[in-house]
Amino acid sequence: MIVLSGRVEVTQHTVAGDPLPIITHEPGAFLGELAQLSGRPSLVDAHAVEPSNVLVLAPNRLRALLIAEAELGERIMRALILRRVALLESGAGGPIIVGPASNGDVLRLQGFLGRNGHPYLSLDPDTDPDAKALVERFHFDPGQLPMVVCPSGQMLHNPGEFQLARCIGLVGPIDPQRIYDVAVVGAGPAGLATAVYGGSEGLSVLVLDSRAFGGQAGASSRIENYLGFPTGITGMALMARAYNQAQKFGVEMAIPDDVIGLEPARDGVDAVPALRLSSAETVRARAVVIANGARYRRLTLPNLDAFEGSSVHYWASPLEAKLCAGQEIALVGGGNSAGQAVVYLASKVAKIWLLVRGASLRAGMSRYLVDRIEGLPNVEIVTGVEVSALEGSNGSLSAVRWRRRSDKAETSWPIRHLFLFIGADANTRWLSGSGVTLDGKGFVLTGREADMTGPLETSRRGVFAVGDVRSGSTKRVAAAVGEGAQVVAALHAFLARAERETVS
Ligand SMILES: Cc1cc2nc3c(=O)[nH]c(=O)nc-3n(C[C@H](O)[C@H](O)[C@H](O)COP(=O)(O)OP(=O)(O)OC[C@H]3O[C@@H](n4cnc5c(N)ncnc54)[C@H](O)[C@@H]3O)c2cc1C
Structure with missing residues (x-):
């Protein structure tokens, strides 16, 4: 809303019930924050404190303005993002x-x-x-x-x-009558890139994710090898930009919405593909892009799930850092994701026990990370070990036990937070019976390996796969983003061909 005359006060709700003023807008100012980009419920209240005239822009008109007027669009977009940041800092407007x-x-x-x-x-x-x-x-x-x-x-x-x-209105019901051009399963870098390029090129796109935007990249405390960010960027910041960018181009988000199946093509005819959701809803789209990445590997310990979410973590974000500030923690893993987490957490905790299965860190981690970790005084690297038991009660860990692989000697140490960065497996059980063929490890076959001509086409017509979920893909943010961009050209060609076939 643009204030033309009068004054409009914006307030936030408080626990005590009295509204707390945030700002009073005068003529020439505008109201709104990120929720208005996608038409979600407003997080704050606004009251005209005197007779006022305002110009109301519907979300689709706002998005059209952002795109048509590049300079003004940049200023408005920046304001929407900064206002959301302010709400995040104060906690205002949320549950x-x-x-x-x-x-x-x-x-x-x-x-x-x-x-x-x-x-x-x-x-x-x-x-x-x-x-x-x-x-x-x-x-x-x-x-x-x-x-x-x-x-x-x-x-x-x-x-x-x-x-x-x-x-809280973060996700609404799916319109069962609507047929999107493209439904994207997964809002990691591959899915968000598909969304940004698809949305900006005029396709109607719906992105579904079972947890949150950002995927594995969102779990990265610092991505240092993504082109254009010489000082590095947190995975969350990079992915939040992509998420907002996709919404600017009119992409619809359904998060959290878990996709549990892809209906088989009927009678061998490739009807419009339909995705089944755990909410019992169905999404229909002319084309489907599978971008649901990989699932973090877990330790095979009988009581692991009792500690997940409270004491066992798969992310190293400021939230986890706050939880274990000043304590001794254990972190399992010998790859780059483990290395990044160690570097990030070392400045927040008293000590990190880095537990590595192999004989040396150098086998699985980039040299720059190994060098950095070796220079950290509060990191103790223990190689050739496996976690053998977790001790604790009521979801709170009290000790972690690890065993030396060579002689089975065990060590137990009082630790309340354990971080696991031990790789990821395919996450494609939901594709069984869909006509999409997988490799021996469960990753999706594409291109020639799936007897298709397009490099990102799966064995089922109209269904594509990008990013970590694709067999043979390079497990990197840039590779996932590149495939997301690439698949949009293939989508245009497929949709045009399907249209011609329908007409003739
Ligand atoms: C801690 C960590 C640090 C990393 N650091 C780097 C780095 O510095 N540089 C680099 O290049 N790479 C890094 N990587 C690797 C990089 O993050 C991945 O290669 C990249 O995220 C893959 O992107 P993707 O979109 O294919 O899949 P993902 O990122 O795995 O995203 C898939 C998304 O799909 C969703 N999903 C899964 N199943 C379903 C379903 N059934 N229905 C709906 N949604 C579903 C998931 O919730 C997830 O959000 C790191 C990985 C980790 C774990």
């Missing part, structure tokens, strides 16, 4: 999570909202009087925390991510 700071479900919900760039407030009733008052006012059973209070006033008891996302 309130009420529960103990160390509770595994509190951490899960914080991680979900943080990774999706959505503001939230987290209040611990043991230390925060406002949270204590909320628990008393609504008669919450302290044993049943966390509770989440959505901005609409709706209260949720320890919700799943999908339930929370629906409550």
Whole structure:
């Protein structure tokens, strides 16, 4: 909204209930932040404090303006992003999570909202009087925390991510009648690149992701080898830019929405492909791009899942760094992702036990990372070992045990946070029965290996694969982004051919 005359006050909700002023807009100023780019619910309230005239731009007109007027578009886009950053810092406009700071479900919900760039407030009733008052006012059973209070006033008891996302308007229902040009499964670098190039070239694109945008790249504490970022960039910052960029080009996002199946082509005829979602909804699109990457490998320990989310981590972001600040931690892995995490966490924690299966770090890690790690005084590298047991209770780890592979000698050390960076496996079980062929390890075959001419085409017509999920792909952010750009040319050719066939 552009204020033409009068004054409009923007306020945020507070736990106590009284609105807190953020800014008062005068004529010439405009209201809005990132949510308005995609037509999501507003995170703040606005009231005309005197008779006012405002020009209302619908989201599609705003996006058209951003693209048509490059300079003005840049200023507006920058303002939308900075306003979201301010909301993220204050937690304004988002849901309130009420529960103990160390509770595994509190951490899960914080991680979900943080990774999706959505503001939230987290209040611990043991230390925060406002949270204590909320628990008393609504008669919450302290044993049943966390509770989440959505901005609409709706209260949720320890919700799943999908339930929370629906409550705050992050994800809406899928229109069953709509046929998109392209449905992209996965919002990692490959999926977001497909979305940006596809959206900017006029295709209607829907991106689905089961967790958050950014994929594995979002878990990287510092990407130093991505072209154009000589000082490095956090994976989250790079991916958030791509996510906003895709929305600027009108791409629709359905996050979190888990794709659980691709319907087989009917009677051998390639009808419009249909994706099945865990929400029981169906998405239909003329073409599908599989960009769902790989799944982090887990340790085969019987009680691992009891500690995941609270004490065992697959990410090393500021959220995890805060959790283990000043403590001793263990980190398992000998590849570059492990190396990056060590370099990042070393400045936040007291000590890192780096547990490596192989005989040397140099076998699996880039030299620049090995050199850096060897120069860190608070990192102890233990090679030739495997984690053999986890000890603790109620989701809190108290000790990690590791075993030397040569003589089976065991060491136990008091550690409350364990980080796992041990590679990733194919994540393609959802494709079974879809007509898309996989290699022996479960990665998607494309091009000549799938008896197709286009390098990114799968064995099923109209279905393409890009990024880490593709058999033989280079597991790098730049490679995933390159394939995302490349597949859009193939999509245009496929859609044009399909159109010609329908006409004739
Ligand atoms: C910690 C870490 C650090 C790294 N650092 C670097 C680096 O510095 N430089 C570099 O070049 N590479 C790095 N990599 C590798 C790089 O991140 C990957 O190669 C890249 O992210 C692959 O992109 P992708 O889009 O193909 O898949 P992914 O990034 O794996 O994204 C796939 C997305 O699909 C979603 N998804 C999965 N299944 C489904 C489903 N059924 N339905 C809906 N959505 C689904 C996932 O939630 C995920 O968001 C790093 C990887 C890790 C883990």
